[in-house]
Amino acid sequence: MTTNKPSGHIIECDNLVKIYKTPDIEVLALQGLDLTVDYGEMMAIIGNSGSGKSTFLNMLGGLDRPSAGKLMVDGKDLFKLNDKQLVEYKQKTVGFVWQNNARNLLPYLTAIQNVMMPMLFSDEKKKKDRAEMLLDMVALSHRKNARLSTMSGGEQQRVAIAIALANHPRLLLADEPTGSVDQKTSDYILDMLREINRESDVTIVIVTHDQLLAKKVNRVVAIRDGKISSERIMKESYLARLNDISAMTDVNEVQDEYVVMDKAGRLQLPSDMLKKLNLKGNRVRMEMHNGEIIIRKPFEEETQNQG
Numbered sequence: 001m002t003t004n005k006p007s008g009h010i011i012e013c014d015n016l017v018k019i020y021k022t023p024d025i026e027v028l029a030l031q032g033l034d035l036t037v038d039y040g041e042m043m044a045i046i047g048n049s050g051s052g053k054s055t056f057l058n059m060l061g062g063l064d065r066p067s068a069g070k071l072m073v074d075g076k077d078l079f080k081l082n083d084k085q086l087v088e089y090k091q092k093t094v095g096f097v098w099q100n101n102a103r104n105l106l107p108y109l110t111a112i113q114n115v116m117m118p119m120l121f122s123d124e125k126k127k128k129d130r131a132e133m134l135l136d137m138v139a140l141s142h143r144k145n146a147r148l149s150t151m152s153g154g155e156q157q158r159v160a161i162a163i164a165l166a167n168h169p170r171l172l173l174a175d176e177p178t179g180s181v182d183q184k185t186s187d188y189i190l191d192m193l194r195e196i197n198r199e200s201d202v203t204i205v206i207v208t209h210d211q212l213l214a215k216k217v218n219r220v221v222a223i224r225d226g227k228i229s230s231e232r233i234m235k236e237s238y239l240a241r242l243n244d245i246s247a248m249t250d251v252n253e254v255q256d257e258y259v260v261m262d263k264a265g266r267l268q269l270p271s272d273m274l275k276k277l278n279l280k281g282n283r284v285r286m287e288m289h290n291g292e293i294i295i296r297k298p299f300e301e302e303t304q305n306q307g
Contacts, residue, residue: 010171010203011037011060014070015263018055018226029055031226032069034262039170042197042204047223053207054175056223060205061173062090074170091122095164095202097157099176104160105148111135111159112144118166134162138192154185158192165202172196174206190216228260229268269295 018030030052037043047053058064060073062081071078074093081089098104105114115131124130135144138158148156157177164172174193178186194216197204206217220232261267277284277297285296 006039008039009036009072010039010041010074011035011205012070012072013056016056016059016069016071017067018052018059018064019067029226030066032262033223033227034260035221035228037203037205040197040201040203041219042194042206042217043219043221044206044208044217045221045223046208051223052226053223055226057173057175057205057207060171061094061096062086091118092167093170095167095169095172097160097164097172097174097177099179104163105156107148110145110147111140111151111162114148114159115162115166118163122167124167130166131162134165135159137165137196138162152185154181154189157181157185157189161189161192161196165196165200170203172202172204174204176208176210177206178208178210186210224268224271227262227268230257230259230270232257 013033013035016030016033016035017028020027020029033052033056045053045056055064059066059071059078062078066079073089076085076089076093078086078089096104106117109117112128112131112135115134116127119127119130132141132144135141138161140155140158140162143151143155148159151159157180161172161174161177172193177193178189181189193204193206196202218233221228222230222232257270259267259269277295279297281298283298285298287294287296
């Protein structure tokens with residue numbers, strides 16, 4: 001199933017903005033988000049509720065339109081797609097796995113019938129053969145004729161992944177794919193996604209609150225207040241040991257964290273570091289020392305704290 005992976009970026013975001021308007025209020029969900037994702041990459045996006053991560057995922061999936069900036073996916077400018085092109089984009093370029101299985105699955109159909117559904121209007125010649133191959137990929141061949149109502153939550157989520165892959169997408173988007181299963185099933189689903197990523201070169205972007213899942217991907221991007229605030233990159237010493245990373249492994253041991261600076265030179269400091277500074281206001285002192293930028297409290301705050 002391995003394909004020739006293109007080089008370069010499958011996702012390019014530049015100063016991406018999303019504004020939601022109602023008669024009474026205007027909400028800035030994304031405010032200048034910059035991000036690139038390489039073809040064949042598997043990465044995670046984390047952030048608190050309201051940070052903008054789900055808004056971003058919906059725009060990548062063609063479910064929501066950007067307000068301003070640049071958003072390219074697989075060479076397609078999502079600002080310029082008309083309605084017909086957008087439907088084709090959602091059918092052929094992206095696959096979506098939701099936390100809520102009801103958005104992926106038709107419970108009165110069997111597993112194989114569910115997987116064949118997205119192919120009904122595609123050019124796929126051997127729809128049943130592909131559906132069987134995908135169910136085999138997610139280790140559910142033995143359940144292909146089972147109705148969804150007889151399956152566990154983990155089995156249903158694996159069927160949902162097979163459905164998302166039915167039309168050969170270049171990009172698989174997963175919104176909390178392990179949010180409704182136990183830890184053992186979560187580990188199994190993550191291992192399966194990693195195998196799919198390796199074998200098919202499909203790019204996988206996961207939105208998650210699961211810290212263990214986030215520790216087991218090569219790159220983690222944190223969104224805060226509608227912008228990229230930091231990135232964590234897997235340390236070389238752990239790249240070949242992903243299966244050994246446990247819930248007890250500290251994230252700082254596994255991944256290096258980087259603060260992300262935007263094109264205007266602005267950056268967001270991690271909240272835990274800001275708490276340690278114990279600032280009284282919104283001002284900090286900066287100075288250059290031996291080629292390093294040092295951020296500290298204003299002198300008056302240091303004096304007050306000592307008093």
